[in-house]
Amino acid sequence: MARAVSSRAKVGYTVAAWIVALLIFFPILYTIITSLKSEQEAIAGFDLIPSFTLESFRAVQTQNDYWKPFTNSVILSLGSTLLALIVAIPAAWAMAFSPTKRTKDILMWMLSTKMMPAVAVLVPIYLIFLRTGLMDTRIGLTVMLMLINLPIVVWMLYTYFREIPGEILEAARMDGATLRDEIVHVLTPMAVPGIASTLLLNVILAWNEAFWTIQLTTTNAAPLSAFIASFSSPQGLFWAKLSAASVLAIAPILILGWFSQKQLVRGLTFGAVK
Amino acid sequence: MNSTFRALLGATALCAVGGAAAAQDPVTLTIATVNNGDMIRMQSLTQDFTDKNPNIALEWVTLEENILRERVTTDIATNGGQYDVLTIGTYEVPIWARQGWLTPLDDLPAEYDVDDLVPAVREALSVDGTLYAAPFYAESAMVMYRTDLAEAAGVTIPDNPTWTDIKAAAEAMTDKENEVYGICLRGKPGWGENMAFLTAMANSYGARWFDTDWNPQFDSPEWNEALTDYLTLMNEYGPPGASSNGFNENLSLFQQGKCGMWIDATVAASFVTDPEDSTVADSVGFAQFPNKEGVDNHGNWLWAWNLAIPASSQKQDAAKTFVAWATSKEYTDMVAEAEGWRAAPPGTRTSLYENPEYQEAAPFAAMTLNSINAADTQKSSVQDIPYTGGQFVAIPEFQGIGTMVGQTFSAALAGQMSAEDALASAQSATAREMARAGYPK
Numbered sequence: 001m002a003r004a005v006s007s008r009a010k011v012g013y014t015v016a017a018w019i020v021a022l023l024i025f026f027p028i029l030y031t032i033i034t035s036l037k038s039e040q041e042a043i044a045g046f047d048l049i050p051s052f053t054l055e056s057f058r059a060v061q062t063q064n065d066y067w068k069p070f071t072n073s074v075i076l077s078l079g080s081t082l083l084a085l086i087v088a089i090p091a092a093w094a095m096a097f098s099p100t101k102r103t104k105d106i107l108m109w110m111l112s113t114k115m116m117p118a119v120a121v122l123v124p125i126y127l128i129f130l131r132t133g134l135m136d137t138r139i140g141l142t143v144m145l146m147l148i149n150l151p152i153v154v155w156m157l158y159t160y161f162r163e164i165p166g167e168i169l170e171a172a173r174m175d176g177a178t179l180r181d182e183i184v185h186v187l188t189p190m191a192v193p194g195i196a197s198t199l200l201l202n203v204i205l206a207w208n209e210a211f212w213t214i215q216l217t218t219t220n221a222a223p224l225s226a227f228i229a230s231f232s233s234p235q236g237l238f239w240a241k242l243s244a245a246s247v248l249a250i251a252p253i254l255i256l257g258w259f260s261q262k263q264l265v266r267g268l269t270f271g272a273v274k
Numbered sequence: 275m276n277s278t279f280r281a282l283l284g285a286t287a288l289c290a291v292g293g294a295a296a297a298q299d300p301v302t303l304t305i306a307t308v309n310n311g312d313m314i315r316m317q318s319l320t321q322d323f324t325d326k327n328p329n330i331a332l333e334w335v336t337l338e339e340n341i342l343r344e345r346v347t348t349d350i351a352t353n354g355g356q357y358d359v360l361t362i363g364t365y366e367v368p369i370w371a372r373q374g375w376l377t378p379l380d381d382l383p384a385e386y387d388v389d390d391l392v393p394a395v396r397e398a399l400s401v402d403g404t405l406y407a408a409p410f411y412a413e414s415a416m417v418m419y420r421t422d423l424a425e426a427a428g429v430t431i432p433d434n435p436t437w438t439d440i441k442a443a444a445e446a447m448t449d450k451e452n453e454v455y456g457i458c459l460r461g462k463p464g465w466g467e468n469m470a471f472l473t474a475m476a477n478s479y480g481a482r483w484f485d486t487d488w489n490p491q492f493d494s495p496e497w498n499e500a501l502t503d504y505l506t507l508m509n510e511y512g513p514p515g516a517s518s519n520g521f522n523e524n525l526s527l528f529q530q531g532k533c534g535m536w537i538d539a540t541v542a543a544s545f546v547t548d549p550e551d552s553t554v555a556d557s558v559g560f561a562q563f564p565n566k567e568g569v570d571n572h573g574n575w576l577w578a579w580n581l582a583i584p585a586s587s588q589k590q591d592a593a594k595t596f597v598a599w600a601t602s603k604e605y606t607d608m609v610a611e612a613e614g615w616r617a618a619p620p621g622t623r624t625s626l627y628e629n630p631e632y633q634e635a636a637p638f639a640a641m642t643l644n645s646i647n648a649a650d651t652q653k654s655s656v657q658d659i660p661y662t663g664g665q666f667v668a669i670p671e672f673q674g675i676g677t678m679v680g681q682t683f684s685a686a687l688a689g690q691m692s693a694e695d696a697l698a699s700a701q702s703a704t705a706r707e708m709a710r711a712g713y714p715k
Contacts (some may be wrong), residue, residue, distance in 0.1 A: 054589055126349075130355075135354070215345060218335050232308060
């Protein structure tokens, strides 16, 4: 029997959800507000009403060109995500449909690499990048970001693939589908919502990555994370400018998230309720 | 014959190499810097440099101070050679130079006139008499006060005030109902924030961080007196919420006319007297950093942002050319021409302070130079000490220890603990960290 939800409880839940959402969104909102203030206003204290000046955005653009790091961010996040999917789809397929005794261990091991603090491998990776000439190149950083996010991508895809009945793949095989056909024409279309949400999440993760993207770049491949870092200052007033730089850096990903929220939510809750 | 021929061949080859070097292949210098007003200005003036050196192109990497430090440390430690010129502070220069990470700047061209560098700054950037970094802007600390408020309150602040004078003036100028606070001081925790000020203040009370065996000295009567007076000043005459005020917050308060006095970096003088940003620009007076009666010490605050060349750079010669250009007298003249004398990078060259145009444009010039030259970074306390550094202790561990102690003192300012508890906690924490780091070395 379906449990009836009283209208009062409904109102209560809605209010609570709004409060939580506002709390989570507030830092971003305040950054946007601060970016529209003058430096004097920004430091003067808490105030929700800015003077709507665009001087900080202008200052940011004159001091540091926005488009170069923006292009780098787009290339790095999309490139690393596509690369990760190409590697992870076959891997997740193998683990989901032909599991062995060791599959769980391998999955755990993959995840465990995420538990190590990144700085622990900074020096070796820095040296590898130096020796191979990958330092400050987009290709090097794309591979790096792909490797960092690969465990999460494999895990997510593995979870989605497990929801797909193996019988369908068997049927395809009976009809003479090759391995490649099976993955490309049967499995992938069925797992599109899962792949889409993995893709989106991975783009967001890669976009926001701020350790390796700063450590392994100087000028050529530096993405928006390095762009933001250049607006913090030891002396002088810079809050409004820093906020403007942050707004410019998060705006694309915020817009992407806004338009794809349906896929994101569906993907993230996919298989959660049985 | 054969050997003569070979010698000739060798000579020809050498000439060819020499010729190639003289023609100078184009090089690109990567300059790592912090986001600092003077550095941003430098980026806009590099046209002059590239005109004079058409074979040298410049790439700028601007990073937040801590990220820059982390990034550069990794690069130098792995001999990465990603950077050719670095912007580093006076804290790093002696430490990095001793590690062999910086190229000595002992062969700068004669026209650079290295003897024109302000002596105290030059000394702070040298290790065993060798210069390791070229300063492009330097500061000490001094008292900035509102002449109008002082007059209205009937107090005079002498050029060399004592802490008693400061306290009396703070009391007289405070008018909390009108949001005017007698004194604004740093309270925000951090080795470069409140601890810069408190270390200088403690110096002027005759205190020291460590005795000659590297034992922390927070249990000394001098530290107790300094911290107690700081807390009294701030609690009775300071602005509310001072424990989160750093340089920028106090600057804003002073510019809005809410502080009677502000004791901080001399570089602030050009901001508070700038009529565009400051509401009190025409009524600011300056005085030397205070001392306690009977203690001949004015805090010894000295900080400079400098250009240094990492030993790992592959383009040493081009880098030296750039460093010499960016910290030259001609550069100062160029800034003055482009943006007026007030904007000239302060604190680094004696000739700037002898320039009547600068003295005219910058009413704070004399006091700034006095303060810088009064700073002794080799012996910052009247007692015997094993370390160098003015408002900091020039050991690698100081960043961590200074920030930890700063948090304790900030908590005391916020009223979360007493001065005695804060000092006891600082004492035990510092002793523990120093033991862990293996001192005495």
